[in-house]
Each structure stands twice: as C-alpha cells, then as structure tokens.
Amino acid sequence: MIKWLTQLFSSTKTADNTDVMKKFLIIGLGNIGAEYVNTRHNIGFKVLDYMARKESLSFETVKLGALAEYKFKGRTFLLLKPNTYMNLSGKAVKFWIDKENIPTENILVITDDLNLSFGAIRIKPKGSDGGHNGLKSIQQTLNTSEYPRFRFGISDEFKKGKQVDYVLGNWDDAEQVKLPERLEMATEIIKSFGTAGLENTMNLFNGK
Incomplete structure (x- = not known):
C-alpha cells in the first residue's frame, strides 16, 4: 500500500510539473486609456x-x-495587459505569476525599445531595465532581472529634450504602414516561445 501511494504521489507530481511547464504568461506593457492606444x-x-x-x-x-x-x-498562453500603468507593471506580473504558478522562465515581457530601429526585434533571457519604467518595476517586484523579454524597436528619432513626447506620441504614417507585418511576426514569436523554447526563438527571430 505504501509503495502504491508513493508511486501515485510521484505520478501526480510529475503531471502537475508538466502542466506548469506548458503554461506561459505573455505580458504586453502599456498604459490604459484611449489617449495611449496608438x-x-x-x-x-x-x-x-x-x-x-x-x-x-x-x-x-x-x-x-x-x-x-x-x-x-498543447500549451496555454495567458496574454496579460496590466491596468496598473507602466510604472507599476510589476504588481500585475507578480500577482499573475503567483496565481497561475508560472516559473519566471515561462514569462515573456513585450516592451518598446528606443535603442533599436523601428520594428527591430531583440529577444533576450535577461538584462537590465535600460531605463524603462515598466521593466524597472518588474525587476524590483520580482527581485530579479532574469526573465525573458521581447524588445520591439521604436527608434530614437526625436530632438533633444523630446524623448517623452516621442515615446508617448502616436506612430507616424510610415510606421503605421509597416506595423502590420511586424505585429504578425510578433505573434509568431509568442507561439515559438511556448513551443520551440527561448533559445530557438532567439536564433530564429533576433535581427529580423
């Protein structure tokens, strides 16, 4: 009887762990409100x-x-748009990681990046916040910088002292034309992250 119970517990634990590893939390960073949509x-x-x-x-x-x-x-992707505003993104991320029992290697944070040209993609397993308030909040709340992130280039085509206006400004006409193709690729990146793994996804999409 003891041997049977041990085997049952072991089997259940393995199944639970397998289920956990097939669940992914995809966090898109942004601000709520109509004025921020585009x-x-x-x-x-x-x-x-x-x-x-x-x-x-x-x-x-x-x-x-x-x-x-x-x-x-066979994977479950939870797509999360925090409503905490950018500066408190970590609060939402931590809550849903804990609620869904998702390991940090199974989260993917999607964020804008001024240091990349428009539409350029950089997927990394860890890194600094790079001055980004959303990433800074997540790092402080999770107490680690070791979590996957997907940086989407927005370029740095702004005049001195106009960074905030640029970042919080709408896409220009040329960017609007190119966005759909980039968004389509972003969707494939998310699927690849959950099915092919981080390293394969990095090799396949970084630099595209």
Missing part, C-alpha cells in the same frame, strides 16, 4: 491586441489587468 510606448498592448484579433480571442477584465487565454499545440 502610442509607441504601448507596443506591448498593441502586439497582444493584434494576436487576440488574429486568433479570435477575447480579453476579460481581471484583477490588475485584462487577460485572454490562447491554447496552441
């Missing part, structure tokens, strides 16, 4: 909104954000 700083929201439309998903208002669930190839 701003460069909200690219994280824009990526998740595009993916939701493409895959016919619906966001539900939940604690600290809006959440949509996407199932693909």
Whole structure:
C-alpha cells in the first residue's frame, strides 16, 4: 500500500510539473486609456491586441489587468495587459505569476525599445531595465532581472529634450504602414516561445 501511494504521489507530481511547464504568461506593457492606444510606448498592448484579433480571442477584465487565454499545440498562453500603468507593471506580473504558478522562465515581457530601429526585434533571457519604467518595476517586484523579454524597436528619432513626447506620441504614417507585418511576426514569436523554447526563438527571430 505504501509503495502504491508513493508511486501515485510521484505520478501526480510529475503531471502537475508538466502542466506548469506548458503554461506561459505573455505580458504586453502599456498604459490604459484611449489617449495611449496608438502610442509607441504601448507596443506591448498593441502586439497582444493584434494576436487576440488574429486568433479570435477575447480579453476579460481581471484583477490588475485584462487577460485572454490562447491554447496552441498543447500549451496555454495567458496574454496579460496590466491596468496598473507602466510604472507599476510589476504588481500585475507578480500577482499573475503567483496565481497561475508560472516559473519566471515561462514569462515573456513585450516592451518598446528606443535603442533599436523601428520594428527591430531583440529577444533576450535577461538584462537590465535600460531605463524603462515598466521593466524597472518588474525587476524590483520580482527581485530579479532574469526573465525573458521581447524588445520591439521604436527608434530614437526625436530632438533633444523630446524623448517623452516621442515615446508617448502616436506612430507616424510610415510606421503605421509597416506595423502590420511586424505585429504578425510578433505573434509568431509568442507561439515559438511556448513551443520551440527561448533559445530557438532567439536564433530564429533576433535581427529580423
């Protein structure tokens, strides 16, 4: 009897761990409110909104954000748009990591990056916050900088002293034309992250 119970517990534990490893939290950073919808700083929201439309998903208002669930190839992707505003993004991320029991290696944070040309993609397993308030909040709340992030280039085409206006400004006409192709690729990156793994995704998409 003891041997049977031990085997049962071991089997259950393995199944639970397997389930955990097949669940992913994809966080798109941004600010809530109509005035921010088409701003460069909200690219994280824009990526998740595009993916939701493409895959016919619906966001539900939940604690600290809006959440949509996407199932693909045996994986579950939880798409989270925090409603805490950028500076407190970590609060929402920590809550949903704990609630869904998701390891930090299974989260992917999507953020804008001034140091990359428009539409350029940089996927990394860890890194500094680079002065980004959303990443800074996540790092402080999780007490680690070792979590995967997907940086989407917005370029630095602004005049001295105009960085805030640029980041919180709307995409220009040329960028609007090019955005759909970049958003389509971003959707494929999210799927790849959950199915092929971080390293393979980095090798496949970085620099594209």
